Amino acid sequence: MQRHAHRALSEMLAALILMAIVIAAFAFAVYPMYLRYSSVASAASSSVQGSGRAAQVGISLTYSTAQAVSGGTRITLYVYSYGSAPFTPTAIQVYIPGSGTYTLPASSAAITVDGRTAGTIPPGSAAAIAFTIPYTGPVPSEYTVTMMGSGTAIVLSPTS
Incomplete structure (x- = not known):
């Protein structure tokens, strides 16, 4: 047992x-x-x-210009911020059909809000964003600008 x-x-x-x-x-x-x-x-x-x-960031394009300058093309975007949060761009990308994509740091762009230089576009404000890309071809009539920043990417398709 x-x-x-x-x-x-x-x-x-x-x-x-x-x-x-x-x-x-x-x-x-x-x-x-x-x-x-x-x-x-x-x-x-x-x-x-x-x-x-x-989702609180909203930018709409009201007008744009593109002009040939020494060493490239100067693009100016006139935008309006309709969101409830400010937008701080960190990079700008421009695509020109047939030519390619140009990427710039946002620090190379001049942002103007109410006549003053700014780094952020506050909500409910109109702003001008001007920058030069190294594109030396004919002034583009069609191009797409993508602005990255504030956790989002905003695509604008101006025609000048």
Whole structure:
């Protein structure tokens, strides 16, 4: 009888050890997936919050000019900020069909709000944004300007 009790105890300990090994292996396999899910969920949450801020930015084009200058083409955009949040451009990209894309840092653009130089376009304000791209072909009649900043990208398609 003693032998059966030892054997039962031994089998129970073996089963417990086997369960511990299975749980440890499962945790080892699942924990990296949990970390990945956690980081993806955090990134998605940040993206949604960023798009919420971006949705408050609204810029519309009222008028634009393009003229040939020494070393390139000077483009001036006259815009109106109709959103409820200010817009601070960080980069400007100009696409001219048949010529390509020109990317500039926003610091190379002159932004004027109410006759004063500014770095941010406040909501409810008209602004002029002037910059020169190194395009020396004929003055473009069609081009697309994309302004990046404040968590969003604003695409303007002027025709001059």
